[in-house]
Amino acid sequence: MVRIGIDLGGTNIVAGVVNEQNEIIAKAECKTNLPRPADAIIEDMARVTEQAVEKAGLTMDDVQYVGAGCPGTCNLETGIIEYSSNFGFKEVPLQKILSERLGKPVYIENDANAAALGETIAGAAKGAKSALCITLGTGVGGGIIIDGKIYGGFNFAGAELGHIVIVEGGEPCPCGRKGCWEAYASATGLIRQTKTAIEAFPDSPMAKIAKEYGKVSGRTAFDAMRQGDPIGKAVVDRYIGYLACGLVNIINIFQPEVLCIGGGICHEGDTLIKPLEAYIERERYSKYSKNQTRLCVATLGNDAGIIGAACLGA
Ligand SMILES: [Zn+2]
Structure with a gap:
């Protein structure tokens, strides 16, 4: 099984297919084009996810779950982005919408925190x-x-x-x-x-x-x-x-x-x-x-x- 990691940035939305060795095997991206309503941005997150999975030669059945690093304060218990100043987000139920759209469990986290975890798992701070x-x-x-x-x-x-x-x-x-x-x-x-x-x-x-x-x-x-x-x-x-x-x-x-x-x-x-x-x-x-x-x-x-x-x- 693979997992999806999404980086929701101010410039680009990037989705990567990550294998069991924590390597990215395929990526897809699109422009964030701020400011836009949250629904349109979440739809693009789903779309680049599907594109990345296709690029990897896989189907959504091969995907265990989707994780998303997002700017601002992400409540891990409710799955809601409580506030993001750059995106103009307030109380956006990202986890619910994305999970229903893709039919997969979704986890969210602040983007800088997700990057720190990535660097500790597979980068300079590995181990x-x-x-x-x-x-x-x-x-x-x-x-x-x-x-x-x-x-x-x-x-x-x-x-x-x-x-x-x-x-x-x-x-x-x-x-x-x-x-x-x-x-x-x-x-x-x-x-x-x-x-x-x-x-x-x-x-x-x-x-x-x-x-x-x-x-x-x-x-x-x-x-x-x-x-x-x-x-x-x-x-x-x-x-x-x-x-x-x-x-x-x-x-x-x-x-x-x-x-x-x-x-x-x-x-x-x-x-x-x-x-x-x-x-x-x-x-x-x-x-x-x-x-x-x-x-x-x-x-x-x-x-x-x-x-x-x-x-x-x-
Ligand atoms: Zn300050």
Whole structure:
């Protein structure tokens, strides 16, 4: 028997057929095209599921169950997406509608939590009993795995690791707080910090790089630093400080076996990882413990959410 994992993203809806070795054997996808009513989106989730099953050369009879990673707060007991700001969802009974449509049991979970489970089952954190997975993108997503299971809190609203405050009274965050880790350590945060430095130093090599590419990206400051620009280096150093500060906070609370970070910025490799490790080693509370949290880079990318969703009914 195979299982289906669906990743309901803001840009794409992707369904994957996952075998018993937790490998994706076929995928199908379509655009999410927000904003749209929940019913239309759920119908597309069913449609891409059927397409993926067909691509795998199977029928729905071969499918054990369907798991879906969805944005927002997913109540695992009722199968309802209680709230999703990006999707404009409020009280959407996803589990019931999708299960009736496909004739299969359906499990739902928050997408970042599903991705953390996927990375722990089949990716960089494979084999770890406890893991924290952080994704650095538009925001900072996070998932907590304890004893191989997702910890989402008693009301399923966890784990919003991006919304721990690292600068009291700092940058405003869409969540309503000020100084959230997400506002500093996300790709969006890095781009903002880069733009501010370019405005202050319009003749710097970093400003020239931004002009050449016609835009500022998460790479701009790293590229400037590699060309020997002290302004670029200052932005990178500061960004790594913000990122590391939050990482040490969560290591101090959870002391996970593995701390896995993902997202486009991780393509910087050792340029990012080495200074992070040095900061963590210097500041973590567990300096004198025999065993230390292992920092690693996520390996599954977008497939993590699909594999994790396909494991929700296990
Ligand atoms: Zn926030």
